[in-house]
Amino acid sequence: MLFSSxxxxxxxxxxxxxxYAVFARLFSxxxxxxxxxxxxxxxYAYWDAALLTLLLGSIVFNxxxxxxxxxxxxxxxxxxxxxxxVGLLAYFKYAGFFVENVEAAxxxxxxxxxxxxxxxxxxxxxxxxxxxxxxxxxxxVEPDFFSYVLFVSFFxxxxxxxxxxxxxxxxxxxNKERRWMRRDLIVPALGFLVMGLYKKVVLxxxxxxxxxxxxxxxIAGVPSMMDAxxxxxxxxxxxxxxxxxxxxxxxGIALLFGIRLPLNFNSPYRAVNIIDFWRRWHMTLSRFIRxxxxxxxxxxxKGGARRYSxxxxxxxxxxxxxxxxxxxxxxxxxxxVYLIANHLFRRIYxxxxxxxxxxxxxxxxxxxxxxxxxxxxxxxxxxWSASRMLQGMFGMVTGEPVxxxxxxxxxxxxxxxxxxxxxxxxxxxxxxxxxxxxRSAAASLTDCKxxxxxxxxAIMVPLGLAMAVVSILVVIDxxxxxxxxxxMIF
Amino acid sequence: xxxxxxxxxxxxxxxxxxLLSTAVSVFIAExxxxxxxxxxxxxxxxxxxxxxxxxxxxxxxxxxxxxxxxSGDYNVSVRFNRHGFRDRxxxxxxxxxxxxxxxxxxxxxxxxxxxxxxxxVLARLRNERVFNLAASLNVDGYEKLFPYAESLxxxxxxxxxxxxxxxxxxxxxVEKVETRPSPVIAPTRNGLDISLMxxxxxxxRESAFYFLMSQSLNHxxxxxRFLINVxxxxxxxxISSALPDRGAxxxxxxxxxxxxxxxxxxxxxxxxxxxxxxxxxxxxREVHNRVVRALQKxxxxxxxxxxxxxxxxxxxxxxxxxxxxxxPRGHWLIGEVLQNALSGNK
Numbered sequence: 001m002l003f004s005s006x007x008x009x010x011x012x013x014x015x016x017x018x019x020y021a022v023f024a025r026l027f028s029x030x031x032x033x034x035x036x037x038x039x040x041x042x043x044y045a046y047w048d049a050a051l052l053t054l055l056l057g058s059i060v061f062n063x064x065x066x067x068x069x070x071x072x073x074x075x076x077x078x079x080x081x082x083x084x085x086v087g088l089l090a091y092f093k094y095a096g097f098f099v100e101n102v103e104a105a106x107x108x109x110x111x112x113x114x115x116x117x118x119x120x121x122x123x124x125x126x127x128x129x130x131x132x133x134x135x136x137x138x139x140x141v142e143p144d145f146f147s148y149v150l151f152v153s154f155f156x157x158x159x160x161x162x163x164x165x166x167x168x169x170x171x172x173x174x175n176k177e178r179r180w181m182r183r184d185l186i187v188p189a190l191g192f193l194v195m196g197l198y199k200k201v202v203l204x205x206x207x208x209x210x211x212x213x214x215x216x217x218x219i220a221g222v223p224s225m226m227d228a229x230x231x232x233x234x235x236x237x238x239x240x241x242x243x244x245x246x247x248x249x250x251x252g253i254a255l256l257f258g259i260r261l262p263l264n265f266n267s268p269y270r271a272v273n274i275i276d277f278w279r280r281w282h283m284t285l286s287r288f289i290r291x292x293x294x295x296x297x298x299x300x301x302k303g304g305a306r307r308y309s310x311x312x313x314x315x316x317x318x319x320x321x322x323x324x325x326x327x328x329x330x331x332x333x334x335x336x337v338y339l340i341a342n343h344l345f346r347r348i349y350x351x352x353x354x355x356x357x358x359x360x361x362x363x364x365x366x367x368x369x370x371x372x373x374x375x376x377x378x379x380x381x382x383x384w385s386a387s388r389m390l391q392g393m394f395g396m397v398t399g400e401p402v403x404x405x406x407x408x409x410x411x412x413x414x415x416x417x418x419x420x421x422x423x424x425x426x427x428x429x430x431x432x433x434x435x436x437x438x439r440s441a442a443a444s445l446t447d448c449k450x451x452x453x454x455x456x457x458a459i460m461v462p463l464g465l466a467m468a469v470v471s472i473l474v475v476i477d478x479x480x481x482x483x484x485x486x487x488m489i490f
Numbered sequence: 491x492x493x494x495x496x497x498x499x500x501x502x503x504x505x506x507x508x509l510l511s512t513a514v515s516v517f518i519a520e521x522x523x524x525x526x527x528x529x530x531x532x533x534x535x536x537x538x539x540x541x542x543x544x545x546x547x548x549x550x551x552x553x554x555x556x557x558x559x560x561s562g563d564y565n566v567s568v569r570f571n572r573h574g575f576r577d578r579x580x581x582x583x584x585x586x587x588x589x590x591x592x593x594x595x596x597x598x599x600x601x602x603x604x605x606x607x608x609x610x611v612l613a614r615l616r617n618e619r620v621f622n623l624a625a626s627l628n629v630d631g632y633e634k635l636f637p638y639a640e641s642l643x644x645x646x647x648x649x650x651x652x653x654x655x656x657x658x659x660x661x662x663x664v665e666k667v668e669t670r671p672s673p674v675i676a677p678t679r680n681g682l683d684i685s686l687m688x689x690x691x692x693x694x695r696e697s698a699f700y701f702l703m704s705q706s707l708n709h710x711x712x713x714x715r716f717l718i719n720v721x722x723x724x725x726x727x728x729i730s731s732a733l734p735d736r737g738a739x740x741x742x743x744x745x746x747x748x749x750x751x752x753x754x755x756x757x758x759x760x761x762x763x764x765x766x767x768x769x770x771x772x773x774x775r776e777v778h779n780r781v782v783r784a785l786q787k788x789x790x791x792x793x794x795x796x797x798x799x800x801x802x803x804x805x806x807x808x809x810x811x812x813x814x815x816x817x818p819r820g821h822w823l824i825g826e827v828l829q830n831a832l833s834g835n836k
Contacts, residue, residue: 198522206525407533411525458507466515470522473702476709477527 001046003249004200005482006475012043016155017256021181029176033146036257040155044119051118058088059152062128063145069135070142081132085125092118097324120159122321122490124152126288131166133292140166147173156253160246160487162264162284168436172259179258188434189255191464195425196248198467201474204241205483207415210408211235211379218385218392222399228392230408235379236372237415240269242486243282248425251435263426263435269419272355272363274338274370275346289318308343312336322378322490327386331377338370364420428454516699523698529556529565530698530705538626541574544638546631548574557601560694560705561812564601573642576604577622584644588619592632593652596760597624600815608816609650611825616832628658629745636753648754650793650828651746655762655774656814659734659742659781708812733770733777739784747788756791758828763814765796766805795827 001008016039023032045052065081068074096113103110131151134140143151143166151169152158214231217223223231247264254261268281278286294314300307312333319332355363373390380386391397426435454460475482524531536555541548549555549570558565571577576598584590591597591609599607599622613620621644623635632651640646653659693700708714734742749755759782764774778796785792799805799820808820816824 202522202526206522209528456507458504459511462508462512462515463518466519467522469703470519470526470699473706474523474526476706477702 001043002482002484003246003253004197004475004485006479009197009472009475012039013253015039017181020257024179030146033150033173036155037146037149037153040150040153040158043155044153044158047119048116051116054088054092054118054121055124055153058085058124058128059149062132062152063148066132066135066140066148067142069132070140073136073138075136078132078136082129085129085132089121089125091115092121094320094324117489119488123161123163124158126163126285126292126321127152127166130163130288130292134166141170143170144174154254154259156250156259157261160243160250160485160490161282162247162250162262163288164262164284165287168262169259181256182258184432185255185258185434188429188432189252191429191460192248192252192255192425192434194252194464194468194471195428196245196250196252197471197475198245199241199248200245200485201471201478201482202467203415203418204238204245205478207234207241207411208238208483210403210411211238213402215379215381215385215389217400217402218388219381222388222397223392224399224401225392225395227399227401227403228389230403230412232372232376232379232389232393233412233416234408236269236368236375237412237419239375239378239486240419241415244424246485246487251425255434260434260436263437265424266426267419267424269368269371270364271367272360273367274335274342277367277371278335278339285318285321289314293317308340311339311343315339326383327377327380330383330386331374334374334377338374423454428460520697520699523702527698527702529558530701532696532698532701536568541638543641544574544634546625546627546634546638548625549576550574558701559601559810559813560701561708562705563810563813563817566601566603569604575621575623575625578604579619579621581621581623581639582643584619584621584639584646586645586647588621588647589613589616590621590623590639590644590646590649591652592635592649593624593758593760594627594654594658595624596654596816597622597652597758598626599624599821601810601813602816602818602821606818606821608821608824608828611822612650612828612832615825615829624652628654628660629662629742633745633749636749646753648756648832650756650758650832651749652758652760653742653746653781653785654760655778655781656760656764658760659738659777661734661738661741662745733764733773734781736780739777739781743781743784743788743790746785747790750788750790756793756832757785758824759792759794759796761794761796761799761805763806763809793828793831795824798823798827 001012003009016036019035019039020032023035041052041056044055061084062081065077065084069077069081092115096115099110099113131140147170150173151164151166154164154169154173157164211231211234214223214227215235217227218231222228244265250264251261262284264282264284266280266283268277271277271280294310297310297313298306299310302310313336315332315336316329317332319328319330319335322328322331373393376389376393377383377386380389388397388399392399426437454463524533528534534556536557537550537553538547539550540546541551549568551570551572551574554567554569556565557568568576569578571580573581575581581590589612591612597607597609599609604610607622609620609622609624621639623639625631625635627635636646694704707717746755746757759778761778762774764770765778768774782792782794799808808816808823810817
């Protein structure tokens with residue numbers, strides 16, 4: 001059941017809100033929480049009921065493990081918990097990849113593994129690893145069982161994040177004064193929901209066929225230089241709007257239940273360098289990698305070379321988190337190299353207080369180009385296809401054109417204007433305080449001057465209405481032919 | 491006063507911003523639909539253009555377009571070959587042992603996939619090549635297709651020419667003027683109605699957003715019934731076309747008889763829906779029979795599928811629900827009728 005499907009928008013979501021309202025009004029917030037847990041588990045089971053056992057097993061194990069850790073800060077217990085979680089990921093996500101590569105290296109058949117990747121396993125496992133690690137370090141507060149279950153399974157963020165942190169969610173779930181459909185949050189809730197839906201069904205799914213055409217062609221041969229660039233740019237925007245859409249919808253839906261999620265996406269293509277990019281793209285994953293991989297590895301505490309190797313390792317793990325495949329490892333590695341280069345550059349040219357416009361724009365364009373090249377690996381079926389795409393992009397081989405007409409150039413050009421010059425959802429609705437943000441993100445609030453104008457009622461009402469009408473009509477028209485969110489497969 | 495003036499100015503400013511943003515929003519909605527659902531983008535729909543060599547309208551050579559009906563009856567792909575015909579085969583390779591289908595939108599396969607139209611059915615049933623030379627034309631245009639195809643290298647053998655009883659039978663001018671009635675809706679009753687229809691047709695032709703919206707409204711049956719009752723939506727059954735008089739029948743039959751002198755012609759009659767719906771059923775039937783007789787009298791071979799269409803007491807089952815053209819089932823039936831008749835004739 002996708003957020004952008006008819007059954008979710010017109011049946012599941014209204015029914016869940018109605019049930020929540022009834023329980024909250026007639027009984028208690030606690031009973032409404034139980035209802036929300038039931039709805040979340042149903043939402044998960046709707047994909048594959050058999051995998052619900054895995055989710056519930058993981059929740060119960062980690063809750064019990066956490067409880068024991070609260071009672072006794074045992075290193076052995078922490079390791080047991082971490083091994084369980086990493087083991088789950090290793091088996092379900094990476095075993096097939098590992099066996100496949102060993103088989104290729106040894107040129108022999110070892111095992112025929114046919115493991116179904118459980119939905120959202122990367123997300124709920126990371127959340128729970130953070131939870132156990134923080135208990136051990138004395139940074140967590142012991143939750144009640146229902147708050148914990150909801151922390152892991154809360155349906156707006158269960159499938160594709162944000163990767164929420166117990167310290168920001170548990171107090172909200174435990175709050176007995178929590179209200180649903182808060183009047184001050186209705187506008188941003190619906191705003192985020194509509195903008196997210198529009199980004200998904202119109203922009204991301206609309207531009208996807210252009211990217212698909214080129215990347216599919218790269219399986220067989222080298223695309224022409226023009227096609228390779230347009231196809232890559234199209235995918236760059238597809239994944240941007242797809243992920244941004246999910247994040248927006250998750251925030252909007254959570255707000256309907258009076259819950260604020262952390263900001264996960266902050267106009268990353270406006271980043272002026274790659275460090276800035278990772279502060280804006282999948283912000284909660286960056287936070288997890290920083291706090292639970294990079295810093296435990298030593299961070300920058302152990303000198304230059306060690307710092308950079310830690311950075312590379314962290315980004316390689318980040319790449320592998322996205323998928324079990326060499327393309328994801330190369331993608332992560334490439335970003336690791338970008339980050340190292342960026343840090344080295346900063347050592348030579350320290351960051352200035354105020355960056356000149358030309359310098360910011362040069363940085364912005366170069367960052368986007370670097371990110372695009374990395375996306376080639378992320379999107380390609382294998383390294384060979386990626387190399388064919390890059391050969392096409394850099395004119396090393398002249399390929400056959402597959403895209404026709406100037407329309408594709410118009411669309412990708414238009415999307416570039418949107419990502420560079422229009423405010424993001426948070427900038428439009430920030431006055432409602434709809435998300436949890438840290439200080440570094442808050443500083444970027446001013447990077448789009450059009451935000452306050454677009455956020456005014458006279459503009460937002462007709463624009464929001466048009467976006468809602470178009471999105472709903474498109475959802476109805478596509479019917480069961482709805483495209484998945486890209487991040488769902490991670 | 492100053493306060494009032496300020497309030498008015500402020501209100502006026504806000505209203506202006508609101509109106510402007512509403513206009514921009516409609517524009518955004520239009521382009522959003524074009525991006526999200528390219529099938530509804532008017533730029534991707536079938537475009538007829540005068541082919542300089544053929545001297546008549548044909549499809550845009552070498553292009554692929556879509557035919558979509560906002561009532562949801564069809565959404566099909568149309569590919570025009572390099573000569574402007576909707577045919578995977580190249581007519582320049584046509585031999586006199588091959589068969590050729592000439593006609594208008596029915597023969598073109600309006601609303602059905604290329605493989606579903608009756609010429610393709612006939613090719614499969616006969617296991618031989620059947621070239622399709624159909625476009626949005628009438629007898630004036632059909633006549634021009636023959637020399638055009640010959641100039642490409644085709645050698646005509648047997649030709650099935652489909653004669654549409656709705657709008658092919660008319661008093662053709664001596665000076666042949668090419669006209670094509672709108673396939674959508676004819677203007678009716680009063681001025682208001684005409685302008686409403688004109689706006690509707692314009693939006694249907696030019697706006698993807700309107701197309702999607704009207705399609706969605708069409709699917710909501712209670713709303714659709716309401717809009718029909720208030721006259722905003724016209725059903726296919728309300729659309730009437732003028733019946734041809736004896737003179738028109740005679741002129742048309744003469745023109746086809748002349749064509750028959752030069753080519754091995756078989757005329758396939760495409761019966762009007764007016765035979766089964768509307769107030770002039772008996773007159774329509776009379777005209778139908780008169781046309782058949784006029785052609786036969788001039789020695790033209792005629793295949794009239796009317797008895798086969800009426801066999802099951804529900805001839806409308808072979809048509810789209812909200813569009814007068816044949817659906818895939820109708821095309822299949824006509825293919826079989828043609829095969830039986832042509833085999834008998836052989």
